[in-house]
Amino acid sequence: MAGQAVMTGTYFMNGDHACCEGALAAGCRFFGGYPITPATEIAERMSRRLPECGGIYIQMEDELASIAAVLGASWGGVKAMTSTSGPGFSLMMENIGLGLCTETPCVICNVQRAGPSTGLPTLVAQGDMMQARWGSHGHYEVIALSPSSPQEMFDFTIQAFNLSEQYRLPVFVMADEVVGHMNERVIIPREEDIKIANRRKPSVSPAEFKPYQADPDGIAPMANCGDGYRIHVTGLTHDERGYPVMDDATQKQMTDRLIRKIKNNRHKIIQTENFYLDDAQIVVVAYGISARSARQAMHEARAKGISVGFIKLNTVWPFPEELIRSLAPRLKALIMPEINAGQMVLELERCAGGACPVELVSHFGGALIHPSSILDAITKVQKGKKKS
Amino acid sequence: MSVKKAAKKPPLHPMDALLRVDRLPHIWCPGCGIGSVFSTVMAAIQKSEEDLDQIAMVSGIGCTGRIAGYVKLDSYHTTHGRAIPFATGLKLAKPDTKILVVSGDGDLFAIGGNHIIHAARRNIDMTVICVNNFNYGMTGGQQAPSTPFGAKTTTTAEGSPEEPFNFSALAAACGAVYVARWTALHIRLLTNSITEAMNKRGFSFIEVLTPCPSSFGRRNRMRTGLDLLTFYHDRSVIMNDIDPKNASLNFENDLVVGRFVDIERPTFMDNYQAVKEHQIAPWPPPGRKTVEEAL
Ligand SMILES: Cc1ncc(C[n+]2csc(CCOP(=O)(O)OP(=O)(O)O)c2C)c(N)n1
Numbered sequence: 001m002a003g004q005a006v007m008t009g010t011y012f013m014n015g016d017h018a019c020c021e022g023a024l025a026a027g028c029r030f031f032g033g034y035p036i037t038p039a040t041e042i043a044e045r046m047s048r049r050l051p052e053c054g055g056i057y058i059q060m061e062d063e064l065a066s067i068a069a070v071l072g073a074s075w076g077g078v079k080a081m082t083s084t085s086g087p088g089f090s091l092m093m094e095n096i097g098l099g100l101c102t103e104t105p106c107v108i109c110n111v112q113r114a115g116p117s118t119g120l121p122t123l124v125a126q127g128d129m130m131q132a133r134w135g136s137h138g139h140y141e142v143i144a145l146s147p148s149s150p151q152e153m154f155d156f157t158i159q160a161f162n163l164s165e166q167y168r169l170p171v172f173v174m175a176d177e178v179v180g181h182m183n184e185r186v187i188i189p190r191e192e193d194i195k196i197a198n199r200r201k202p203s204v205s206p207a208e209f210k211p212y213q214a215d216p217d218g219i220a221p222m223a224n225c226g227d228g229y230r231i232h233v234t235g236l237t238h239d240e241r242g243y244p245v246m247d248d249a250t251q252k253q254m255t256d257r258l259i260r261k262i263k264n265n266r267h268k269i270i271q272t273e274n275f276y277l278d279d280a281q282i283v284v285v286a287y288g289i290s291a292r293s294a295r296q297a298m299h300e301a302r303a304k305g306i307s308v309g310f311i312k313l314n315t316v317w318p319f320p321e322e323l324i325r326s327l328a329p330r331l332k333a334l335i336m337p338e339i340n341a342g343q344m345v346l347e348l349e350r351c352a353g354g355a356c357p358v359e360l361v362s363h364f365g366g367a368l369i370h371p372s373s374i375l376d377a378i379t380k381v382q383k384g385k386k387k388s
Numbered sequence: 389m390s391v392k393k394a395a396k397k398p399p400l401h402p403m404d405a406l407l408r409v410d411r412l413p414h415i416w417c418p419g420c421g422i423g424s425v426f427s428t429v430m431a432a433i434q435k436s437e438e439d440l441d442q443i444a445m446v447s448g449i450g451c452t453g454r455i456a457g458y459v460k461l462d463s464y465h466t467t468h469g470r471a472i473p474f475a476t477g478l479k480l481a482k483p484d485t486k487i488l489v490v491s492g493d494g495d496l497f498a499i500g501g502n503h504i505i506h507a508a509r510r511n512i513d514m515t516v517i518c519v520n521n522f523n524y525g526m527t528g529g530q531q532a533p534s535t536p537f538g539a540k541t542t543t544t545a546e547g548s549p550e551e552p553f554n555f556s557a558l559a560a561a562c563g564a565v566y567v568a569r570w571t572a573l574h575i576r577l578l579t580n581s582i583t584e585a586m587n588k589r590g591f592s593f594i595e596v597l598t599p600c601p602s603s604f605g606r607r608n609r610m611r612t613g614l615d616l617l618t619f620y621h622d623r624s625v626i627m628n629d630i631d632p633k634n635a636s637l638n639f640e641n642d643l644v645v646g647r648f649v650d651i652e653r654p655t656f657m658d659n660y661q662a663v664k665e666h667q668i669a670p671w672p673p674p675g676r677k678t679v680e681e682a683l
């Protein structure tokens with residue numbers, strides 16, 4: 001199969017490798033990265049696969065350079081990605097902001113390990129979820145997906161590229177050590193069955209083109225380097241022409257659009273898988289590897305006759321605010337398991353708005369959350385007082 | 389460069405094809421040397437007769453970095469220190485594009501120091517022009533890795549206690565295939581040098597000693613751009629082809645300028661292609677002795 005970008009077939013592969021195959025299938029032809037456990041396997045496979053698919057792999061000198069090179073490649077008109085884990089994700093934050101501000105499509109896969117700092121390099125965590133949301137300075141919206149299996153590493157990486165191209169921003173694949181390293185069946189469909197989105201091209205002449213003039217849906221067409229538009233791209237606050245303008249009105253105009261292009265399209269972006277929400281009195285909300293424990297706990301609870309529902313967050317950002325708001329008033333509780341001291345649960349609490357209690361099932365990292373811990377939480381809520 | 393917003397035709401200035409006239413006036417201080425470096429860069433681009441759609445400029449942050457905002461090319465004003473890795477990605481994605489990186493001494497050699505040494509080592513095909521004004525101009529004149537020992541800046545009020553880098557020697561040591569240093573007053577030589585560098589395949593580096601009267605000169609008894617220019621020009625001596633290690637910036641007498649390096653070396657893409665096509669010799673190469681003999 002060497003040389004084929006879409007390796008149609010059924011495989012037994014780990015999540016990191018599945019991420020590479022998803023990227024290649026999505027059209028990624030540039031990878032700039034720096035080795036870090038547990039994401040190294042992505043760089044390694046890309047270093048073999050990209051040259052044979054006509055792309056470029058380059059190992060940069062650090063993560064600051066990796067993300068900068070990815071942004072440069074994207075402006076060169078090539079779909080580009082990098083992969084990393086916590087320490088490298090921290091180093092990338094400034095240029096992720098540049099990517100958001102200049103509206104540069106690209107994908108960053110963070111195979112999370114436990115932090116802070118060097119933490120537990122080889123062990124699982126979900127501790128960078130808020131960093132993905134707010135890690136770069138200033139105010140903006142992001143898109144992040146969270147795969148819970150190698151198959152989803154493949155599928156979600158394709159979706160991440162599609163979303164990044166459609167909405168013009170760096171998109172995060174928030175994986176974790178277990179998903180990255182576990183081997184499972186991965187089905188790679190036929191090329192013609194894979195949906196690919198590409199960035200919108202300018203439809204007017206260079207003289208008429210304004211690089212940051214958005215279409216009605218809030219998204220501006222993108223002129224790649226060499227397309228003849230000779231545009232200026234800057235991380236300074238800029239107007240529709242892309243020119244720096246140092247005042248509050250332009251700041252409002254630019255930031256507002258960066259936020260609205262995601263917010264106003266959230267119904268098209270947000271993806272959840274919902275189970276038994278119709279009859280549920282208790283709903284577990286989970287993402288990434290913890291979603292697997294949550295699903296198991298749900299089945300066990302239902303076997304005991306407890307009306308439990310489950311929301312699997314395939315996209316974690318933007319958060320499905322409306323769904324939670326509409327559910328919360330009729331629930332006994334919302335429960336979220338996550339491998340951190342409580343991050344996405346803050347968002348869940350905010351969206352529940354006090355309409356029902358929100359319980360956190362937390363593990364600080366280094367191991368998975370056992371389904372029994374989630375089941376315990378469910379049982380406790382079930383036995384507890386009814387919501388008044 | 390006080391061209392005001394004006395009709396697009398006829399051109400007001402021979403450089404108009406390369407200038408975003410709708411962005412003028414520019415932000416630089418009176419007497420700043422960046423403007424003349426900018427003019428030289430534009431002259432060299434015009435002389436090169438390249439298709440302007442196929443040249444891109446990348447800069448970092450600083451007074452110099454603002455050049456990217458005035459040039460009518462695909463131009464990318466990135467973050468502090470990251471112009472070179474951004475340009476690396478751009479070049480590898482679009483190998484036929486000529487890439488010019490124009491940035492300050494602090495941007496390229498302090499916060500971005502790790503990137504310039506690796507881009508030179510890899511021999512990424514790009515031309516890097518470093519405006520060396522011996523300080524951080526944009527933030528008001530702090531010490532830079534170029535600040536001469538003893539020179540005053542806002543963070544070295546009694547004189548800088550550190551030895552500066554020799555940027556040209558550093559670039560050469562890291563593998564740059566073309567290295568030159570000029571002052572902003574060597575208009576003709578600098579223009580030719582930029583053209584040469586652009587035509588060079590591989591990593592070319594040009595350092596330009598440039599007046600910054602507002603932030604640097606003012607604190608070192610050279611209040612005007614002209615004071616600085618005269619100082620740099622009068623003390624500069626041209627010594628082509630010398631080892632840049634010996635091309636010292638000795639402010640007492642010699643500020644050595646010239647073209648120091650002009651060599652050939654396969655670029656990153658040449659080697660990438662060769663490896664891909666299995667066109668490289670096995671490693672390690674056969675030595676004079678076999679392992680058994682050596683033991
Ligand atoms: C990460 C980061 N740190 C600090 C700054 C503040 N800053 C802006 S420009 C600059 C120094 C510029 O000096 P130089 O690169 O020599 O350019 P010059 O202004 O002298 O042309 C600094 C420190 C910044 N923009 N970003």
Ligand code: SF4
Nearest residue numbers: 416417420451525600
């Ligand atoms: S501060 Fe110095 S480098 Fe910056 S514009 Fe003024 S004179 Fe030029």
Ligand SMILES: [Mg+2]
Nearest residue numbers: 492493523525
């Ligand atoms: Mg400087």
